[in-house]
Amino acid sequence: xxxxxxxxxxxxxxxxxxxxxxxxxxxxxxxxxxxxxxxxxxxxxxxxxxxxxxxxxxxxxxxxxxxxxxxxxxxxxxxxxxxxxxxxxxxxxxxxxxxxxxxxxxxxxxxxxxxxxxxxxxxxxxxxxxxxxxxxxxxxxxxxxxxxxxxxxxxxxxxxxxxxxxxxxxxxxxxxxxxxxxxxxxxxxxxxxxxxxxxxxxxxxxxxxxxxxxxxxxxxxxxxxxxxxxxxxxxxxxxxxxxxxxxxxxxx
Amino acid sequence: xxxxxxxxxxxxxxxxxxxxxxxxxxxxxxxxxxxxxxxxxxxxxxxxxxxxxxxxxxxxxxxxxxxxxxxxxxxxxxxxxxxxxxxxxxxxxxxxxxxxxxxxxxxxxxxxxxxxxxxxxxxxxxxxxxxxxxxxxxxxxxxxxxxxxxxxxxxxxxxxxxxxxxxxxxxxxxxxxxxxxxxxxxxxxxxxxxxxxxxxxxxxxxxxxxxxxxxxxxxxxxxxxxxxxxxxxxxxxxxxxxxxxxxxxxxxxxxxxxxxxxxxxxxxxxxxxxxxxxxxxxxxxxxxxxxxxxxxxxxxxxxxxxxxxxxxxxxxxxxxxxxxxxxxxxxxxxxxxxxxxxxxxxxxxxxxxxxxxxxxxxxxxxxxxxxxxxxxxxxxxxxxxxxxxxxxxxxxxxxxxxxxxxxxxxxxxxxxxxxxxxxxxxxxxxxxxxxxxxxxxxxxxxxxxxxxxxxxxxxxxxxxxxxxxxxxxxxxxxxxxxxxxxxxxxxxxxxxxxxxxxxxxxxxxxxxxxxxxxxxxxxxxxxxxxxxxxxxxxxxxxxxxxxxxxxxxxxxxxxxxxxxxxxxxx
Numbered sequence: 087x088x089x090x091x092x093x094x095x096x097x098x099x100x101x102x103x104x105x106x107x108x109x110x111x112x113x114x115x116x117x118x119x120x121x122x123x124x125x126x127x128x129x130x131x132x133x134x135x136x137x138x139x140x141x142x143x144x145x146x147x148x149x150x151x152x153x154x155x156x157x158x159x160x161x162x163x164x165x166x167x168x169x170x171x172x173x174x175x176x177x178x179x180x181x182x183x184x185x186x187x188x189x190x191x192x193x194x195x196x197x198x199x200x201x202x203x204x205x206x207x208x209x210x211x212x213x214x215x216x217x218x219x220x221x222x223x224x225x226x227x228x229x230x231x232x233x234x235x236x237x238x239x240x241x242x243x244x245x246x247x248x249x250x251x252x253x254x255x256x257x258x259x260x261x262x263x264x265x266x267x268x269x270x271x272x273x274x275x276x277x278x279x280x281x282x283x284x285x286x287x288x289x290x291x292x293x294x295x296x297x298x299x300x301x302x303x304x305x306x307x308x309x310x311x312x313x314x315x316x317x318x319x320x321x322x323x324x325x326x327x328x329x330x331x332x333x334x335x336x337x338x
Numbered sequence: 339x340x341x342x343x344x345x346x347x348x349x350x351x352x353x354x355x356x357x358x359x360x361x362x363x364x365x366x367x368x369x370x371x372x373x374x375x376x377x378x379x380x381x382x383x384x385x386x387x388x389x390x391x392x393x394x395x396x397x398x399x400x401x402x403x404x405x406x407x408x409x410x411x412x413x414x415x416x417x418x419x420x421x422x423x424x425x426x427x428x429x430x431x432x433x434x435x436x437x438x439x440x441x442x443x444x445x446x447x448x449x450x451x452x453x454x455x456x457x458x459x460x461x462x463x464x465x466x467x468x469x470x471x472x473x474x475x476x477x478x479x480x481x482x483x484x485x486x487x488x489x490x491x492x493x494x495x496x497x498x499x500x501x502x503x504x505x506x507x508x509x510x511x512x513x514x515x516x517x518x519x520x521x522x523x524x525x526x527x528x529x530x531x532x533x534x535x536x537x538x539x540x541x542x543x544x545x546x547x548x549x550x551x552x553x554x555x556x557x558x559x560x561x562x563x564x565x566x567x568x569x570x571x572x573x574x575x576x577x578x579x580x581x582x583x584x585x586x587x588x589x590x591x592x593x594x595x596x597x598x599x600x601x602x603x604x605x606x607x608x609x610x611x612x613x614x615x616x617x618x619x620x621x622x623x624x625x626x627x628x629x630x631x632x633x634x635x636x637x638x639x640x641x642x643x644x645x646x647x648x649x650x651x652x653x654x655x656x657x658x659x660x661x662x663x664x665x666x667x668x669x670x671x672x673x674x675x676x677x678x679x680x681x682x683x684x685x686x687x688x689x690x691x692x693x694x695x696x697x698x699x700x701x702x703x704x705x706x707x708x709x710x711x712x713x714x715x716x717x718x719x720x721x722x723x724x725x726x727x728x729x730x731x732x733x734x735x736x737x738x739x740x741x742x743x744x745x746x747x748x749x750x751x752x753x754x755x756x757x758x759x760x761x762x763x764x765x766x767x768x769x770x771x772x773x774x775x776x777x778x779x780x781x782x783x784x785x786x787x788x789x790x791x792x793x794x795x796x797x798x799x800x801x802x803x804x805x806x807x808x809x810x811x812x813x814x815x816x817x818x819x820x821x822x823x824x825x826x827x828x829x830x831x832x833x834x835x836x837x838x839x840x841x842x843x844x845x846x847x848x849x850x851x852x853x854x855x856x857x858x859x860x861x862x863x864x865x866x867x868x869x870x871x872x873x874x875x876x877x878x879x880x881x882x883x884x885x886x887x888x889x890x891x892x893x894x895x896x897x898x899x900x901x902x903x904x905x906x907x908x
Binding site for chain 2: 131134135136138157159160164171172174175179182185187188190
């Protein structure tokens, strides 16, 4: 459902994404991990059609994002890392607008709006301007807008930002059901617990390149550990700060 | 002030200064500088020459000339004081309550006095720079006509500093009280609306006073009437009056330091009282400013009508247009400027109505023809200004939400087409109404009248397309204030391009009709415009407007398709 081939993006002399290859099939949740500035968000934004790649290709549900952008976007639901939405629309209006962008309108859309808002316990905020929503409520609204047209592929950058524990659990269940129903989920996250418990497969990106990938077992093997949790595996792969460095910083 | 406070003040102001310096250093620096120099080189001499000419005329009026000049300066400063007060009220809302860096600054161990002083200076600078730029040529004209030397220059500087601080301190204090009562966002809306209603009333009052009569005392029945007008509301209790007295005193050799003392002591008192208010109320008000508005909005019948009216368009196009209209009318900082626009339109139509042209002589017929062209130029200018304010920011206002459109199956043509329609219909309708009404009031010949309306429709399309194109080329995605977006380099370049288009269209019409125009001069055989002349003018107008619409529109679509909103990411 998502296929990246030698995908590359440069900002001037800086290579943010360096010739990435990824193949993500249907009915799966795929996690993208990596330190800050590794190139995760740039990769996701290229997949979502927001940024154009300098070279390489990306296909969503069989459609090339450069050659068939409209078909690729129709198959995609995207949730960015920062929940910026139109402040002067109400929650229901925003979802109606999002549906309209995919050419959907009418009673079916109204039913779906109520269904999605109800799922997140946002029905009583339905007719309130988004400017009065909290950070977490906006995140729920954006996730709803990504789901309004029932896409085949869901790309989410940092899904848990601002969500309370109940909503976080709800999102996990939602993504699992979505994948079990045949959908593809690509999640970029720093929440290792989420990646470990939710994702079927993972890839670790560092300095724009995939440095390790596969199932949790594959990652453990790459990090040369047997029973370590994802945190330890992640730190080994990405060369996290040593105890000595931490002591030096905290020294008074 | 303690050394610690001064050090903190420097720390707090440093990021703002660095940001300002780096803004100047970013791309488009040379272009921006050239445009600013260009505007300065035309606006400053224009203001200077107009004021200097007026002052020289007044100087020739015996006895009351200097009195009139002082009155003129007092009125000007009073107007600036009002503008400064309103502008400080709104600016202080942003700097004290809505700025993004406030949570960081508030959570740091920063002394309250440092924070107050830093934000007050920031408010003063952002509210006053434009007034200061206008004051330079005005005061320079006073200095030249009345022979002001270095003393005059020193008095001006010493006068203007407290003159700028007073409205800033008062404005910040009033804002503090307003936020105590209303949430910050609602206060901004209230201020935007009341400020513009006040400004609109000021324009109406100034117009009904008919200030042009002051330079022509012969229009008064007798000296008593003239003096009665001159005696109007004086401002001995306001900083503008003290400022005018101090400046005029230094020019007439009767300088009295008392006025400066009044200005400085009032500025000091405003600062101290403002600081005391801040110390007492700011923590509570800041907390209150974090509250959102209670805005429950059911599906209003007006939106259902709008959706029905746009039913002929595809769902995608309809939703894009309805969204833009909704956001526009729900944001008072956007629609409230329509109030002042309406007042300016009324004043413009009124001025056209009172033009003394309807005496039926040959010269008057020639003048009417000229005024018809002038009317086209002025309406075109108004059209360009409205497009700059309302159409140019359209793409920038998508800013941080552009991800939603870019990740959806919406092509650039659909997005821009929706914005074009939303811009061109109200813009052209307003201009047609303005030009049509004034054309009828002027008694414009039928052929010229039709030609004018054709030009307005063409210019409406051209200006909308150009405003969108410059908006795409120079987007201000980070700007939160729609009113500030047109003051950017892109906005200035749009105005320049629009005025060139307007000039070309007006010139093409005058050139096509030159035979008819010359026939109106004394000693020539008067004749109506020939159909061939009118057709040529109409054809040239249509071609020029079509080119000025299609090229920028296509450029905008192609550029919009390639916009990478996010230049870097993790």
